Every structure is written in C-alpha cells, then in structure tokens.
Amino acid sequence: xxxxxxxxxxxxxxxxxxxxxxxxxxxxxxxxxxxxxxxxxxxxxxxxxxxxxxxxxxxxxxxxxxxxxxxxxxxxxxxxxxxxxxxxxxxxxxxxxxxxxxxxxxxxxxxxxxxxxxxxxxxxxxxxxxxxxxxxxxxxxxxxxxxxxxxxxxxx
Amino acid sequence: xxxxxxxxxxxxxxxxxxxxxxxxxxxxxxxxxxxxxxxxxxxxxxxxxxxxxxxxxxxxxxxxxxxxxxxxxxxxxxxxxxxxxxxxxxxxxxxxxxxxxxxxxxxxxxxxxxxxxxxxxxxxxxxxx
Amino acid sequence: xxxxxxxxxxxxxxxxxxxxxxxxxxxxxxxxxxxxxxxxxxxxxxxxxxxxxxxxxxxxxxxxxxxxxxxxxxxxxxxxxxxxxxxxxxxxxxxxxxxxxxxxxxxxxxxxxxxxxxxxxxxxxxxxxxxxxxxxxxxxxxxxxxxxxxxxxxxxxxxxxxxxxxxxxxxxxxxxxxxxxxxxxxxxxxxxxxxxxxxxxxxxxxxxxxxxxxxxxxxxxxxxxxxxxxxxxxxxxxxxxxxxxxxxxxxxxxxxxxxxxxxxxxxxxxxxxxxxxxxxxxxxxxxxxxxxxxxxxxxxxxxxxxxxxxxxxxxxxxxxxxxxxxxxxxxxxxxxxxxxxxxxxxxxxxxxxxxxxxxxxxxxxxxxxxxxxxxxxxxxxxxxxxxxxxxx
Numbered sequence: 244x245x246x247x248x249x250x251x252x253x254x255x256x257x258x259x260x261x262x263x264x265x266x267x268x269x270x271x272x273x274x275x276x277x278x279x280x281x282x283x284x285x286x287x288x289x290x291x292x293x294x295x296x297x298x299x300x301x302x303x304x305x306x307x308x309x310x311x312x313x314x315x316x317x318x319x320x321x322x323x324x325x326x327x328x329x330x331x332x333x334x335x336x337x338x339x340x341x342x343x344x345x346x347x348x349x350x351x352x353x354x355x356x357x358x359x360x361x362x363x364x365x366x367x368x369x370x371x372x373x374x375x376x377x378x379x380x381x382x383x384x385x386x387x388x389x390x391x392x393x394x395x396x397x398x399x
Numbered sequence: 400x401x402x403x404x405x406x407x408x409x410x411x412x413x414x415x416x417x418x419x420x421x422x423x424x425x426x427x428x429x430x431x432x433x434x435x436x437x438x439x440x441x442x443x444x445x446x447x448x449x450x451x452x453x454x455x456x457x458x459x460x461x462x463x464x465x466x467x468x469x470x471x472x473x474x475x476x477x478x479x480x481x482x483x484x485x486x487x488x489x490x491x492x493x494x495x496x497x498x499x500x501x502x503x504x505x506x507x508x509x510x511x512x513x514x515x516x517x518x519x520x521x522x523x524x525x526x527x528x
Numbered sequence: 529x530x531x532x533x534x535x536x537x538x539x540x541x542x543x544x545x546x547x548x549x550x551x552x553x554x555x556x557x558x559x560x561x562x563x564x565x566x567x568x569x570x571x572x573x574x575x576x577x578x579x580x581x582x583x584x585x586x587x588x589x590x591x592x593x594x595x596x597x598x599x600x601x602x603x604x605x606x607x608x609x610x611x612x613x614x615x616x617x618x619x620x621x622x623x624x625x626x627x628x629x630x631x632x633x634x635x636x637x638x639x640x641x642x643x644x645x646x647x648x649x650x651x652x653x654x655x656x657x658x659x660x661x662x663x664x665x666x667x668x669x670x671x672x673x674x675x676x677x678x679x680x681x682x683x684x685x686x687x688x689x690x691x692x693x694x695x696x697x698x699x700x701x702x703x704x705x706x707x708x709x710x711x712x713x714x715x716x717x718x719x720x721x722x723x724x725x726x727x728x729x730x731x732x733x734x735x736x737x738x739x740x741x742x743x744x745x746x747x748x749x750x751x752x753x754x755x756x757x758x759x760x761x762x763x764x765x766x767x768x769x770x771x772x773x774x775x776x777x778x779x780x781x782x783x784x785x786x787x788x789x790x791x792x793x794x795x796x797x798x799x800x801x802x803x804x805x806x807x808x809x810x811x812x813x814x815x816x817x818x819x820x821x822x823x824x825x826x827x828x829x830x831x832x833x834x835x836x837x838x839x840x841x842x843x844x845x846x847x848x849x850x851x852x853x854x855x856x857x858x859x860x861x862x863x864x865x866x867x868x869x870x871x872x873x874x875x876x877x878x879x880x881x882x883x884x885x886x887x888x889x890x891x892x893x894x895x896x897x898x899x900x901x902x903x904x905x906x907x908x909x910x911x912x913x914x915x916x917x918x919x920x
Binding site for chain 3 (some may be wrong): 252363368369370371372374375376377378380381383384386387388390391392393394395396397
Binding site (some may be wrong): 406414443475478490499500515517522 | 529531533545546547548549551552553554579581582583584585600617618619620621622625633634635636637638639640641652655658661662663664665672674675
C-alpha cells in the first residue's frame with residue numbers, strides 16, 4: 244500500500260553533494276577519528292572527486308552543465324562502492340575498525356540517499372508552461388494588479 | 400492489551416436493545432467468549448460499551464503475531480465490530496470508501512483498493528449491490 | 529469518466545476510471561462543473577503523506593450538479609447546484625452535534641489506520657490518502673458524496689462557480705483561522721503564508737474588523753495580491769530579510785501581533801537558505817516529517833498572551849518546537865482541519881451580500897486534461913500562479 248518516497252530532487256541532491264563533499268575534505272576525518280591515517284586521505288580524495296564532478300553535472304547546482312544527471316547518479320553509486328571496497332583491496336582493514344568502518348559507513352549513506360533520489364534530473368519542474376499559458380482562461384497579472392479590493396470591512 | 404471500548408451516542412437502554420437486535424448485532428464479538436458490559440458515559444456522551452477478551456480463546460504467541468499481520472487478530476476484529484455497531488446505530492449506514500468498500504475491516508488495512516470508483520464486478524465482490 | 533489520479537511522486541495523470549455509483553442510502557452523485565487544486569494536494573503530490581496509492585483520485589474542492597441521490601437523501605433533488613465541503617461528516621455523532629465536523633467519529637472507514645498515526649481517527653476527507661478513508665476525490669467528472677444530507681450546500685443564486693467554489697475548503701479555512709483570533713476590533717493580525725488560504729485568512733480578518741493585517745511570504749506577486757485584493761495593510765517579504773520576528777516587532781511598535789495565523793503548514797520555506805537545506809535533508813531522510821519554520825516563527829513573534837491560530841496542514845512530527853516561548857509567553861493555540869459545515873451558511877451570506885468576491889484568488893482556469901501541467905505550475909509558483917480551477 245505505501246509507495247516508497249523518493250523525495251530528494253536534483254536541487255536537494257546537489258545540496259548534499261556539496262555539503263558532504265566539503266565535509267569529507269575538511270572536518271570528517273577528525274570527527275571520525277581517522278586523522279593521520281591513510282583512510283583520511285582516501286576520504287578526502289573521495290570528497291574532492293565527488294564535489295568535482297558535481298560542478299560539471301547538468302543539474303541546478305552544476306556550474307558547467309556537462310555530465311548528464313543520471314550519469315552523475317551512476318558515478319555516485321560506483322564511487323560509493325569503490326570507497327567501501329578500498330580498505331579491503333589495500334588490506335588496511337586488518338589494522339582495525341577505524342580503517343574500514345568509515346568507508347563502509349559513507350558507502351551506505353550514499354546508497355541510501357541514492358535510493359531516495361528522484362532520477363528525473365534537469366531540475367524539478369516538468370510542466371508545459373506554454374500549454375498552461377495558452378489554455379488559461381484567466382489573466383494572472385490582471386487578477387493580481389487590476390481592480391480594487393475584493394473584500395470590504397464589515398463589523399464583526 | 401485485551402480490552403476495547405467505544406462510546407455510542409444513545410441511551411443505555413437503546414444501546415443494549417440494539418446490541419441484541421438482528422439488524423445491528425455484531426457478529427464477531429457475539430461469537431466469542433468476550434465479556435461485554437455497558438456503562439453510562441459522562442454528561443451527554445451516551446453509552447460506553449466495554450469488551451474484555453481476557454479468558455476468551457487464545458491462539459498462542461505465534462497465532463497472535465500471524466493475526467496482527469493478516470489483520471485477523473481478535474482485538475482488531477472486535478474494534479471493527481464496535482466501530483461498525485456505532486456507525487450503524489448513530490448514522491444508519493456503514494460508511495464505505497473506494498479504498499475500503501466493505502467499510503471498516505481490519506483485513507483491508509494493508510490491502511486497500513486505489514481510491515477510485517469500483518466497476519461492476521468489484522461492486523459485487525464487495526457485497527454492495 | 530476522466531479523473532486526475534496519482535501516478536507516482538511528483539506526477540499525476542488524467543485517466544479513464546469507472547463512473548461512481550451510490551454505495552449507501554445517504555450518498556449522492558454529483559456531476560462536477562468546477563474543481564480546484566489545493567496547497568495540501570501538493571503534500572500528497574510531493575510524497576510527504578503516507579498511504580497514498582497509485583490510482584487514487586485527488587481533489588477535495590469541488591462543486592456541481594446533483595445527478596442521483598440515495599434513498600436516505602431528501603433535502604437534495606436531481607438538478608440542484610451544490611458546493612461540497614471537503615470533510616465528510618455524518619451529522620449524528622457527538623462531535624458533529626457539537627459542530628466539530630472535521631472530527632466526525634463515523635465517516636472514516638479506515639479509522640484503524642488513522643488511529644495508528646494520530647491516536648484517534650478523525651473525519652473522512654475526499655481524495656486525501658487512505659488515512660482519511662481512501663475516498664475518491666473530486667478532480668474528476670463525477671464524484672460520490674457520502675452523507676449528502678449533511679454536507680452539500682445548495683446554491684440558488686446567479687453567482688459564478690468561481691465565486692462559490694471556495695466555500696468547499698479555502699474560504700472557510702481562512703475564515704476559521706481568523707475566527708480563532710477572537711477579533712473584537714482594533715487587533716493587529718499577522719498571517720504567515722500568502723497562498724490562497726492565507727489570502728482568505730487576511731480577507732476574513734478584514735471582514736471581522738481587524739485594524740491591521742500583515743501578510744508574510746517570499747513571493748512578491750502573492751504579497752501584491754494580499755495588498756491589492758485581500759485587504760492586507762502591511763507586508764513582509766522574507767526573501768529580502770529573513771528575520772520575520774524582528775520585522776513584526778518593528779511593525780507593531782515593539783509589542784508583537786495580537787494573534788498570528790499559520791497558513792503555511794508542513795512544507796514551510798525558510799529565508800536562510802542553508803538552514804532550509806538542512807531541514808529539507810532531514811525531511812528527506814524522514815528524520816522529521818514536518819518542516820516547522822513558519823510555526824516556530826509564529827510562536828516567537830506572537831505577543832505575550834496572544835493567540836496562535838494554526839490552519840496550515842501538518843501530518844507528523846516536527847523538530848524543535850519552542851515549548852519555552854509558548855509556555856512562558858502564555859500563548860493559546862487553536863487549530864484543526866476546518867469545520868467547514870459550520871461556516872457554509874454565514875460565508876455564503878457574505879458572498880451574496882457582496883462583502884467579498886472569493887474569485888479574486890483564481891489566476892488559472894484550465895480544462896481537467898491539463899491537470900498534470902497545472903499541478904507543476906501551481907507547485908513551482910510559475911506564471912504568477914495563485915489558484916488553479918479545473919473544468920472537467
């Protein structure tokens with residue numbers, strides 16, 4: 244009966260791309276207690292790459308609109324899995340939880356946010372504004388600006 | 400929790416009489432060992448009907464869980480009966496929606512129809528004709 | 529018949545569905561001549577309300593002509609022109625008898641679902657998810673109206689559809705918002721949200737004799753309509769200055785408004801972009817279901833001892849409700865889904881007397897088949913869209 248909501252539109256996805264990307268590059272390593280390890284630089288690189296390809300994505304918060312939104316989402320997914328896999332490929336996971344848990348955690352966060360992202364990119368609005376304007380039997384501007392008040396003050 | 404209660408906006412004499420009448424009799428509750436009591440509600444609110452399932456047949460823990468999932472749990476069915484009794488006594492009808500054309504039914508909670516009109520075969524199936 | 533049905537998040541489609549039939553003796557079938565899209569429909573459209581199913585017909589603001597009545601309906605005849613209130617009320621239960629029609633104890637056949645969300649069930653509503661009963665809505669060619677002997681009001685005047693249609697929801701809702709403020713004359717009322725309900729809250733405050741009515745929004749065209757049409761005396765555009773509380777203090781000589789009306793609800797916007805983004809992320813991750821910016825600001829802005837009148841729709845839980853401000857300033861909150869039936873007659877009389885012309889909010893009048901584009905236009909406030917009326 245309930246439909247799974249996908250409430251993250253492309254604008255909101257952009258917001259998370261930049262905030263999370265920046266966070267990964269700056270405060271995250273310290274907060275996760277991995278500062279000074281190879282995990283820290285791995286996470287920083289991941290954050291930088293993520294923010295980087297976000298700037299060239301064709302969505303509301305992209306600066307140069309090159310990369311199609313769906314391709315961006317695909318890279319998000321692959322990148323998340325790559326981040327999770329890194330500690331296991333380098334063998335660093337044997338050094339303890341701090342060396343793989345942040346990676347897997349970030350991967351899960353990214354996949355969860357992708358599950359709630361609506362992939363119909365190119366901004367939110369998907370209506371035919373011209374069709375609406377042509378079919379409209381009212382004149383919005385006139386309704387707002389012309390004529391006097393529609394209500395008179397009466398006593399209670 | 401094995402108790403349920405509902406308040407019906409009618410006098411106690413009328414509620415007790417209608418509870419036994421063939422037109423309004425609640426099938427499920429009357430078919431169990433549940434203890435049913437009637438009390439005056441405060442002020443102008445009418446009559447409280449209390450149903451206590453403690454001591455009525457139990458189906459064990461597994462039966463309870465299955466019942467909760469399928470909507471056939473005894474307490475849910477008792478509440479259905481109480482709501483339907485109140486509706487038919489106060490309004491004269493059992494309200495039906497397109498999502499739940501049989502009216503209040505525990506089994507329908509997870510299996511709603513879409514909220515659009517029923518076609519002929521669905522009307523027959525819902526027992527509305 | 530053709531009907532606007534939900535087809536997945538952010539989409540509706542006009543589809544062919546069966547015509548409605550009488551299911552109960554107290555039903556009537558109405559052939560719809562005009563129907564509108566409501567701001568609360570957008571909560572369904574956006575996927576913020578649980579239990580919405582694909583195929584659900586939307587729409588709870590509609591009017592038309594009676595074409596069939598059940599055996600228990602004697603007050604209406606075939607051919608009568610009626611406006612239908614959005615809450616479905618039986619008229620017989622304790623709540624209905626006390627005029628609390630939107631709290632009807634009998635009209636929701638999914639009471640068991642509503643109980644899980646709210647603790648107790650409330651009335652059935654046309655086209656508003658399965659929590660409120662799973663009733664088919666009125667953005668269609670026909671609708672089945674339960675308890676037709678209680679709800680619909682007969683229109684026997686030459687008034688146009690657009691002049692009376694809003695008796696179904698937004699005019700009484702705005703009016704109840706103003707009614708809650710206990711206006712005796714001389715008050716300053718602040719209305720958060722200058723959408724259609726906000727416009728009627730402003731107009732109603734004027735009707736009831738408020739001295740000043742301040743409209744608050746971030747869209748200039750909505751504030752202009754509030755000033756030019758609805759009778760607002762002042763406006764605050766919070767896209768320029770996000771500190772609404774301070775601006776209201778200055779506008780009221782440091783006192784704060786005597787009453788505040790929240791005509792915004794759960795999808796509140798916020799002036800501070802970053803804060804708003806955080807709230808949207810939280811809401812998107814279901815950490816909170818309701819964005820409470822407007823309600824929070826309303827409570828902080830209201831003068832001590834004042835009234836907070838909440839008619840914006842909320843569904844679940846919000847973070848950071850200012851309990852300290854609310855309690856220490858001794859505020860009163862009055863709220864609820866509008867008890868439309870209570871206000872139908874008095875407001876109809878106001879329209880007939882020429883005190884108000886509700887059609888002022890209509891900026892778009894379109895055929896039913898344009899519903900999908902109409903929803904998008906309305907949602908994104910394109911083309912100076914205020915209120916959309918659809919003609920089946």
